[in-house]
Every structure is written in structure tokens, then in C-alpha cells.
Amino acid sequence: MPTAAIIGGGPSGLMAAEMLLNQGLSVDLYEAKPSVGRKFLMAGKSGLNLTHAESFEGFLKRFEKDQLKLAPFIRNLPPEAIRKWAEDLGIETFEGTSRRIFPKVMKASPLLRNWLRRLEDLGLRIHLKHKWIGLSKDLQLHFSTPEKNLIANHDIKIFALGGASWPKLGSDANWLNIFQQQNIPITPFRPSNCGFNVSWSNIFLSKYSGAPVKSCRVSVNGFDKIGDFIITDYGLEGGVIYSHSRSILNEIRDRRCATISIDFIPEKNSDEIYSLVSKEKGKNTLTNHLRKNLNLSGVRASLLREFTSPEKLKSAAALTKSIKALEIPIYQSQSIDRAISSAGGISFDAIDSNLMIKKMPGFFVTGEMLDWDAPTGGYLLTACFALGRGAATGAVHWLNN
Ligand SMILES: Cc1cc2nc3c(=O)[nH]c(=O)nc-3n(C[C@H](O)[C@H](O)[C@H](O)COP(=O)(O)OP(=O)(O)OC[C@H]3O[C@@H](n4cnc5c(N)ncnc54)[C@H](O)[C@@H]3O)c2cc1C
Numbered sequence: 001m002p003t004a005a006i007i008g009g010g011p012s013g014l015m016a017a018e019m020l021l022n023q024g025l026s027v028d029l030y031e032a033k034p035s036v037g038r039k040f041l042m043a044g045k046s047g048l049n050l051t052h053a054e055s056f057e058g059f060l061k062r063f064e065k066d067q068l069k070l071a072p073f074i075r076n077l078p079p080e081a082i083r084k085w086a087e088d089l090g091i092e093t094f095e096g097t098s099r100r101i102f103p104k105v106m107k108a109s110p111l112l113r114n115w116l117r118r119l120e121d122l123g124l125r126i127h128l129k130h131k132w133i134g135l136s137k138d139l140q141l142h143f144s145t146p147e148k149n150l151i152a153n154h155d156i157k158i159f160a161l162g163g164a165s166w167p168k169l170g171s172d173a174n175w176l177n178i179f180q181q182q183n184i185p186i187t188p189f190r191p192s193n194c195g196f197n198v199s200w201s202n203i204f205l206s207k208y209s210g211a212p213v214k215s216c217r218v219s220v221n222g223f224d225k226i227g228d229f230i231i232t233d234y235g236l237e238g239g240v241i242y243s244h245s246r247s248i249l250n251e252i253r254d255r256r257c258a259t260i261s262i263d264f265i266p267e268k269n270s271d272e273i274y275s276l277v278s279k280e281k282g283k284n285t286l287t288n289h290l291r292k293n294l295n296l297s298g299v300r301a302s303l304l305r306e307f308t309s310p311e312k313l314k315s316a317a318a319l320t321k322s323i324k325a326l327e328i329p330i331y332q333s334q335s336i337d338r339a340i341s342s343a344g345g346i347s348f349d350a351i352d353s354n355l356m357i358k359k360m361p362g363f364f365v366t367g368e369m370l371d372w373d374a375p376t377g378g379y380l381l382t383a384c385f386a387l388g389r390g391a392a393t394g395a396v397h398w399l400n401n
Contacts, residue, residue: 001026002399005141005154007132009036010171011381012367013160014115015077015388016395020158021122023396028154029124030143031170032131037112038169039162043381044108050086051079051378053099062379066372069348070383073390079378082385089114100378132161134178139360156362156395160388163342163368164189171368173342184357185347187371191339193380194245195237196260197332204306209233211299217263219325220244221251226266231299234334236260242340242376248330262326264300270324277323278316286313294323341380343373354394355387362398366391 004020006013009031020027029036043049052059059079060067077085083093083101091111092104103111120126130143130150141157143150162171173189180186208231217226218240227240241248244260251258265273276293290296296304305313307326312318336342346365350357355370357363366387374380 008160019392194339198235
């Protein structure tokens with residue numbers, strides 16, 4: 001019976017293992033950490049957005065420049081198949097706001113537990129605390145373990161080592177130099193779906209750190225999206241910010257500064273806002289005036305004041321402009337250590353349609369360690385699952401030929 005090694009026990013590696021076991025292969029999974037799926041469990045802390053219910057074409061478009069690379073794999077494991085797979089594991093799912101799909105329990109641990117039980121029943125051997133540290137001259141796998149170093153040989157090797165975000169959960173990208181030594185082209189990692197630094201005043205921060213700001217239209221570079229974000233100690237994070245993170249990062253790279261523009265009241269146009277702002281204030285303070293006439297109070301009103309000078313607050317035209325397009329300059333992202341995901345990794349030019357490294361027959365790669373990028377919304381996990389299945393299918397195909 002051919003033997004397979006999966007290196008890395010995240011969602012992509014586990015999906016590859018499942019596929020190979022179902023094909024009758026003998027599979028060993030090597031994981032550096034004392035347990036598998038640590039980032040997957042972390043994703044469960046915000047509900048585990050497994051996939052998305054929009055149309056298949058719409059779904060693929062969200063991968064932008066990477067959609068052609070990923071389409072063949074996602075076509076073989078599309079969003080509805082992921083829902084069915086989770087439900088076969090006893091995990092009911094539901095469609096939440098903006099058509100995102102979550103497990104009803106809104107966490108990852110029951111799914112991971114049931115999945116591991118099924119994989120072990122299928123015969124998966126999991127070797128924890130086995131960190132892959134390199135290759136011998138004849139391309140055998142070297143692992144460091146708490147007891148001794150180990151050399152392993154398998155007919156196929158599937159690498160599912162993850163990207164470079166949240167390294168403390170295991171995906172520390174220490175494998176980069178091993179593939180670089182083999183002259184495999186790699187795009188440098190950079191943060192994706194990350195928060196951005198903003199220097200808040202102490203008074204604003206003391207009142208609003210952790211506060212959600214709901215239903216704003218946020219624009220960057222002429223593209224806008226309506227959604228929520230969160231004020232944090234360091235700056236801004238949350239869905240609508242992550243969705244712009246690629247263009248913000250590109251602006252910072254090209255021009256050293258990006259501008260986020262916030263429309264606090266997207267349902268009213270500037271003329272309507274102007275006439276409400278211009279209403280006679282009487283004895284009302286500006287704070288009361290904004291609250292009574294525009295329903296602008298709390299964190300939203302204070303955010304407006306953070307970036308609008310006292311002179312502008314006195315002018316109805318300037319105040320209207322701030323309410324409809326408050327400009328926040330951004331100079332720096334959070335570090336990759338705190339990003340939801342990373343872009344970059346092993347270039348698709350280095351691999352064939354089986355996800356096998358062209359220069360290294362029998363070596364396959366999958367998941368976030370490959371060079372693709374996607375927004376939040378279940379796209380990351382869907383692509384990792386689909387690539388995992390794709391690498392395993394490719395490996396079986398290669399073996400059979
Ligand atoms: C806070 C947070 C929330 C998220 N929420 C969502 C969400 O709701 N929806 C969504 O779609 N995505 C979400 N993601 C992203 C998603 O979790 C990742 O894209 C996904 O886990 C990547 O899967 P992977 O299998 O490629 O890599 P990983 O999950 O990173 O797994 C890689 C594994 O390889 C192991 N490894 C690394 N190096 C070695 C080595 N040298 N030897 C042996 N083992 C090694 C690691 O320990 C790890 O277990 C979130 C991420 C974060 C950080």
C-alpha cells in the first residue's frame with residue numbers, strides 16, 4: 001500500500017488526509033504543535049465562518065486576481081459541498097447575515113472533535129510535536145521531536161504548513177528557507193485581512209476602546225462597502241476594514257499613506273444631511289443637535305470630532321462633508337502576527353495542476369502556504385479545504401500514473 005505524509009494539521013492538511021484515507025492510502029500526519037487545528041479553533045472564537053451562500057460565480061470573484069488559480073479546486077469542493085460535509089460530521093450549519101455560513105454552535109471544537117474521530121477511524125496516524133525541519137540530500141523528511149530527530153520516507157508528501165499570520169498557533173513560516181534552498185519561487189508573505197494603526201486621543205480611547213461602529217459606508221480609493229468596524233487600542237479592525245485591507249496596504253506601499261473615508265449616514269445624501277445640520281440649533285449644544293437631528297451620538301459622534309477641526313464643526317458645509325466622508329489617514333497596518341491571514345507563499349508557477357512542485361516529484365503543497373489571497377467571509381477556509389482535497393486528488397492521480 002502506498003504511504004503518504006501530510007505535514008501540518010490545519011484544515012487543509014486534515015482535508016487532504018481524509019481524501020487519501022478514503023482512497024485507501026496509509027497516511028501519517030506530522031504536526032509541530034502538541035495538538036492539531038489550533039488556528040481553526042481560533043477561527044471558531046468568532047463563530048467559524050465556514051463558507052458563503054452567494055452564487056458560485058459571485059463566490060469565485062471574491063478571489064479577484066487569484067480566482068483562475070483556485071477555481072478548479074473550489075469547483076470540486078464548492079460551498080454547498082462544505083456545508084454537506086460539516087452536516088455529515090453532525091454539525092448543523094446556518095446562513096447568517098450577509099449570507100455567511102456558520103455552524104449553529106458558532107464554534108469549531110465540536111466539528112474538529114468529530115472530524116478527528118472520523119479520521120482516526122479511517123486509520124490516520126497523527127504524530128504530534130513533530131516539527132518538519134528539512135530534507136536530506138535524497139529528499140527524505142527530517143523532523144525534530146521531543147525525544148530525537150526522525151527521518152521519514154513516504155511515497156507522497158503533502159505540505160500544509162499554513163501561512164505566516166498568528167505564528168504562535170503553529171504557522172510560523174519557518175519552512176520558507178527549506179523550499180528556498182530547493183530554488184522554489186516564493187512570494188514574500190505580507191499581512192492580509194488585518195487591522196490598521198490610528199493614533200487616537202487619550203480621551204477618545206478611554207471611552208471607546210472596544211466599541212463597535214455599525215452600518216457605515218467605508219471607502220478606500222473610490223471603492224465603498226457598508227459594514228461594521230471596531231475601535232481598538234491600536235486603531236481599527238473588523239469586517240469592513242478587512243475587506244479594504246488589500247487596497248489600504250497597496251496605498252501604504254505605493255504612497256506611504258492611505259485614506260479611509262467614513263460615511264456615518266449612508267442612507268441620506270449630502271443635501272439631506274446639510275439641511276438637517278443647518279437647522280436652527282436654538283439653545284442646543286452641537287452634541288445635542290447632532291443627536292436629535294441626525295441620530296449621531298456616542299462613538300460615532302466622538303469619532304467625527306476626532307478628525308474634524310473645531311472651525312469645521314462650526315460650518316454646516318464642512319460638518320456635512322465630515323459626516324458623509326470623514327477622512328482618517330492610515331500609515332501602518334498591524335503586524336502579520338495579528339492578521340487573520342497572510343498573502344504570499346509558494347508561487348503557483350512552481351506547481352502543476354496536481355498541486356505538485358514541478359521540481360520535486362511526489363511533493364505537493366496546499367492551503368495558506370500557497371500564494372493566493374482572499375477576504376474574510378468563509379473564503380479562506382473554503383479555499384483551504386478545496387486545495388487540501390485538490391492536493392490529495394492530485395497525489396493519487398500522480399501515483400496512478
Ligand atoms: C483569528 C482568526 C480568525 C479566522 N477566522 C476565519 C473564519 O471565520 N473563516 C475563514 O474562512 N477563515 C478564518 N481564518 C483563516 C483560517 O483559519 C486559515 O486560513 C486556515 O486555518 C489556514 O489553513 P491551513 O491548513 O492552510 O493552515 P493552518 O491552519 O495555519 O495550519 C498549518 C499547520 O501546520 C503546522 N506546521 C507549521 N509548520 C510546521 C512544521 N515545520 N512542521 C510540522 N507542522 C507545521 C502548524 O502548527 C499548523 O497546525 C481565521 C484566522 C484567524 C487567525
